[in-house]
Amino acid sequence: MPETASAAAAGTAGDDRRISGVPIRLEGVTKRYPGQDRPAVDDVDLEIAAGETVMFVGPSGCGKTTLLKMLNRLIEPTSGRIHLGDEDVTDQDADQLRRRIGYVIQAGGLFPHMTVATNVGMVPRMLRWDKQRTAARIDELLELVGLDPAVYRDRYPRELSGGQQQRVGVARALAADPPVLLMDEPFGAVDPVTRQRLQDELLRIQEELGKTIVFVTHDFDEAVKLGDRIVVFDVGARVVQYDTPERILAEPAEDYVADFVGAGATLKQLTLTRVGDVDLVQVTTAVAGSPSAEAVAAAQAAGDDFVVVLDSRGRPISWPTVAELTRTTTVPHTVDERLPVVGLRSTLNDALDTMLAASQGGVVVTGRRDGLAGVMAVETVMAAIQRSRTETAG
Amino acid sequence: MTAAPEVRAGGAPEPAPAEETARHADPSAAGGGGWRALLLQPALVVLGVAAFLVWRLTADLSDTEARQLGWGVLGDSIREHLALTVVAAVIVLLIAVPLGIALTRRPLRRLSPLVVGIANTGQAAPAIGLFVLLATWLGFGFGTTVVALVVYAALPVLRNTMVGIQGVDERLVEAGRGMGMSALAVLLRVELPLAVPVLLAGVRTALVLLVGTATLATFIDGGGLGVLINTGITLSLDSLLISGAVLVALLALAVDWLGRVVEHVARPKGL
Numbered sequence: 001m002p003e004t005a006s007a008a009a010a011g012t013a014g015d016d017r018r019i020s021g022v023p024i025r026l027e028g029v030t031k032r033y034p035g036q037d038r039p040a041v042d043d044v045d046l047e048i049a050a051g052e053t054v055m056f057v058g059p060s061g062c063g064k065t066t067l068l069k070m071l072n073r074l075i076e077p078t079s080g081r082i083h084l085g086d087e088d089v090t091d092q093d094a095d096q097l098r099r100r101i102g103y104v105i106q107a108g109g110l111f112p113h114m115t116v117a118t119n120v121g122m123v124p125r126m127l128r129w130d131k132q133r134t135a136a137r138i139d140e141l142l143e144l145v146g147l148d149p150a151v152y153r154d155r156y157p158r159e160l161s162g163g164q165q166q167r168v169g170v171a172r173a174l175a176a177d178p179p180v181l182l183m184d185e186p187f188g189a190v191d192p193v194t195r196q197r198l199q200d201e202l203l204r205i206q207e208e209l210g211k212t213i214v215f216v217t218h219d220f221d222e223a224v225k226l227g228d229r230i231v232v233f234d235v236g237a238r239v240v241q242y243d244t245p246e247r248i249l250a251e252p253a254e255d256y257v258a259d260f261v262g263a264g265a266t267l268k269q270l271t272l273t274r275v276g277d278v279d280l281v282q283v284t285t286a287v288a289g290s291p292s293a294e295a296v297a298a299a300q301a302a303g304d305d306f307v308v309v310l311d312s313r314g315r316p317i318s319w320p321t322v323a324e325l326t327r328t329t330t331v332p333h334t335v336d337e338r339l340p341v342v343g344l345r346s347t348l349n350d351a352l353d354t355m356l357a358a359s360q361g362g363v364v365v366t367g368r369r370d371g372l373a374g375v376m377a378v379e380t381v382m383a384a385i386q387r388s389r390t391e392t393a394g
Numbered sequence: 395m396t397a398a399p400e401v402r403a404g405g406a407p408e409p410a411p412a413e414e415t416a417r418h419a420d421p422s423a424a425g426g427g428g429w430r431a432l433l434l435q436p437a438l439v440v441l442g443v444a445a446f447l448v449w450r451l452t453a454d455l456s457d458t459e460a461r462q463l464g465w466g467v468l469g470d471s472i473r474e475h476l477a478l479t480v481v482a483a484v485i486v487l488l489i490a491v492p493l494g495i496a497l498t499r500r501p502l503r504r505l506s507p508l509v510v511g512i513a514n515t516g517q518a519a520p521a522i523g524l525f526v527l528l529a530t531w532l533g534f535g536f537g538t539t540v541v542a543l544v545v546y547a548a549l550p551v552l553r554n555t556m557v558g559i560q561g562v563d564e565r566l567v568e569a570g571r572g573m574g575m576s577a578l579a580v581l582l583r584v585e586l587p588l589a590v591p592v593l594l595a596g597v598r599t600a601l602v603l604l605v606g607t608a609t610l611a612t613f614i615d616g617g618g619l620g621v622l623i624n625t626g627i628t629l630s631l632d633s634l635l636i637s638g639a640v641l642v643a644l645l646a647l648a649v650d651w652l653g654r655v656v657e658h659v660a661r662p663k664g665l
Contacts, residue, residue: 074572099574109569113587113662123573156664172573182572 019051021212022085022179029080040066042236051210055223058233067237068216072101102181107189108169110157117153123176141171163194183215196350200343224271232257269388276344280374288333292325314371316364352381435651442644474617478608482543490548494555513549521607529614539616547600554596558589587662598653605646
């Protein structure tokens with residue numbers, strides 16, 4: 001039985017968001033491997049709307065990765081048609097097709113013997129862009145993923161942290177501005193804090209670019225956080241449910257989905273709520289290098305017992321207590337490496353994780369261009385948990 | 395007097411290459427130990443050459459010895475020896491590298507155990523047996539020697555080419571194909587550059603093997619420094635025997651050093 005999933009027709013991305021992606025349509029896509037009685041992917045029909053992020057989740061071996069790799073024909077479908085926008089790409093030249101589809105794999109898959117710039121410039125060079133255009137594009141992309149081009153352009157992947165490598169991997173996939181981005185468990189190999197930052201970055205980039213993103217993950221929290229929609233697969237890539245994260249959590253289509261979502265569904269609400277959705281506390285700020293006395297006075301007037309220090313570009317760098325500040329004459333430039341920071345698009349779950357990791361009772365929240373958006377206290381998270389528990393109980 | 399040289403004759407040219415194979419067959423040992431090791435080795439070679447020259451100029455030699463160790467004869471022997479080594483090495487590279495690459499491609503991968511098996515046989519067969527058998531079939535001389543040397547030295551290059559390419563992370567190949575590189579582009583820009591260190595270690599092993607084994611060329615009229623050693627044994631002239639053995643060892647060390655320098659320079663940055 002083909003599972004027809006037409007949820008995408010609704011489309012949530014209707015606001016003023018810029019969309020540069022194209023829709024993807026699968027018709028009866030099947031993959032059989034010789035010597036196996038059951039197809040790895042069995043007659044899948046799926047529509048993905050332009051500019052949406054669709055998460056593929058399911059148990060390992062369910063065929064989600066196989067299905068993803070059939071989208072750029074790294075795996076050739078046994079039968080079925082694949083449409084990108086208005087084109088049927090099933091029989092197109094695979095190499096040409098892949099240059100129009102970004103592909104991100106775990107740990108970035110960077111070529112270790114090439115510099116960051118060479119890695120990012122691979123596809124533009126294959127498309128025979130001129131040197132200047134490629135160089136400009138490389139810098140633009142490194143900026144986009146939050147890496148200073150002057151610092152990182154000529155480094156080798158070995159000289160980067162796991163998170164930075166993954167950022168370069170995303171930049172490389174976006175190099176030729178492809179309408180579609182395929183991501184195969186890209187953040188699986190980095191530590192939780194880095195993963196959360198990368199997720200926030202991806203949300204920010206996606207908000208800016210509006211690509212069509214297909215993202216395979218085994219982490220349901222990640223799916224809820226990043227996805228406009230989630231596809232839950234069972235064996236043979238059977239589409240069990242294809243819906244928004246909210247609806248999958250609220251109304252799992254089958255027991256199978258309910259099991260997969262897990263018993264912690266109450267707490268999953270923490271993953272649905274973004275830091276930007278709750279009320280943030282506005283606190284006293286001071287620019288590094290300004291006189292401490294002014295900052296102390298302002299904090300005492302406002303009744304704050306700490307001050308968030310900003311650098312010259314308005315980014316928070318530390319949060320000394322008023323007592324600490326009175327001992328200085330100018331506000332220190334020291335960057336607190338352990339300052340707990342989350343973005344507006346982080347989930348309450350992320351915020352709680354960050355607080356626990358830093359052993360702090362709150363987090364600093366940043367918004368556009370890493371500027372300060374406010375501070376969130378652990379009580380806000382607790383209140384949200386309480387609220388969702390009451391709702392579930394009621 | 396006669397017994398002792400014979401014992402040494404069998405062993406003298408061989409130990410260096412045998413050791414080299416054992417140490418460098420392991421691809422992880424590729425790369426060498428940095429610049430200090432690279433400087434120590436040529437110093438040893440220069441010292442050895444200087445010692446030989448001093449001995450040659452000061453030693454009291456009989457007429458036969460002086461003739462055999464004449465500068466012209468010595469120069470010719472060394473030239474012949476190097477010619478054998480270089481010609482065989484070039485042919486080995488031309489055959490074994492493309493073959494090694496081909497055997498890592500999907501359609502031919504199934505054949506790789508078979509081909510490696512054949513190459514193994516070539517190396518496992520005693521070199522002297524190989525030389526003589528080939529000579530009875532192809533006749534004596536330079537050509538046959540080169541054929542025998544190629545058969546003998548192909549394995550390390552073939553194996554290291556394959557191991558080097560197989561050692562490239564599968565995900566990098568997939569990343570390359572996934573971004574639209576053709577299979578050939580992935581081979582040339584990703585797989586081969588990353589396999590270079592291991593591949594070159596194999597080439598160096600083969601070169602050292604060749605220098606050592608070319609000593610046997612004398613038995614099938616192929617020339618080289620083996621002539622000196624063989625004459626020394628036949629005429630019970632230790633001076634000739636030891637001169638030949640020392641020169642072969644110095645040549646092997648020098649070639650090994652050149653190989654290390656190439657490895658050091660050709661190693662891709664960023665690894």
